[in-house]
Amino acid sequence: MSAHALVLEHDRTHARGEVSPHASSGHGTGGPAPRRIVVGYGFWIFLLSDVIMFSSFFAAYAVLFKNTAGGPSAHELFDLRNTAAETGCLLASSFACGMASLAVGQRSQKWTQLALLITGLLGLAFIVLEVREFAGFVAQGAGPSRSAFLSSFFTLVGCHGAHVSAGLLWLGTMMAQFFAKGFRQDIRYRFLCFSLFWHALDIIWVAIFSLVYLVGTLPPELLP
C-alpha cells in the first residue's frame, strides 16, 4: 500500500469515528472490543444490578411512607438545609472525581492525588453530615424501630451511606496504588471502575434527595 493510500485509509476510519481499521465497530465486526470498553461494560452491569436493588428499597419506602405508627412523619423530621449541604458535598465530590480521571489521562501524579484527596474529603464530609443527621433522629426517638416509615427510610438512606463508605475505602486504595505503582494499565482500569461507581452513587443520591427528602417535606395534603 502506498503512503497515499495509507493516509486515505486513516482518514476514512477517522471519519467513521474509529481508532484504527482493526478496532471493533460496535456492530459485531472488526474483532473484539478494546478492553476499556469490556471492563466498563462489565462494571456497568454490576452498577445496574445495584440500582435495581436500590429500586426495591425505594419501592418499600414509597409503600410504607405513610405508616408512621403515630411517630414523626417525614414532614416533621427532615431538615432541608442538611440535605442541601449533603447534596453539595456529593455533587462536588463527583466533579472532583471527574477531574481526577482527567489527571490520570494526563499521567500527572500530583493532580491525580490532589483531585482524589478532594473527592475523598468531600465524600467524608457527606458521611459525617449523614451520621449526624441519623444520630439526631435517634436522639429524638425517631430511630429505625419507631415505625415502618422510619425502618424503610433508614434502610434506603443507610444503604446508600454504606455504599459511600465502601467507596471511600476503595478511593484510599486507589490513591495508594497510583502512588506506589504509578499509572499501570490494570490500575487505570480499576480507577475507571471506581469513577463509574462514584458517579453512580451520586445518581442514587439525586433520587434520594429529590424523592425522599424534598417530596417528603411537601405539606402532606399535596401528596397523593
Added chain:
Amino acid sequence: MSEKFEHDAGSYVGVDRVPGQPGAEEGTLRREVRGYLLGLALAVALTAASFWAVGTHEIYRPGAAVALLVLAVAQIGIHLIFFLHITTAPDNANNILALAFGVLIVCLVVFGSLWVMIHLNHNMVPMDQLMQMQR
C-alpha cells in the same frame, strides 16, 4: 488486539489516546474540562431548581411532587451524559441497551409495588374493625 490501539482508561471523553502520549492532541484536555464544568453547572442549576420547587408558589402546588420527579430524571440524565459518558457512539450501544433494561426493571419494581400495595391497602379492613373481629 494489538497493544498499540489499547484505549486509555483514565480519560474517556472525546478522542481516545494512544498510551504514552498524554494529551497528544492539543486542546483535548481543555475540551474535557469544559465538558465536566458544563455538566456541573447544569447539575447545580437543576438541583437549585429542585430545592426551589419545594417552597415556591409559582408552581401549581399539587403538581410540585411531579415537578420534583421530572427534575430528578433530568439530573440523572445530566449525570449519565456528562459524568458517566453514556453516549450514542457505537461502542456504547451495549451500555445503552443494559441501561434501558435496568430502567425497565426499576419501573416495574417501583410502580408495580405501589400499584399492588395501594389496592391492597384500599381493600383492607380498617385496623379497629379487624381487632373487633378477632375478639
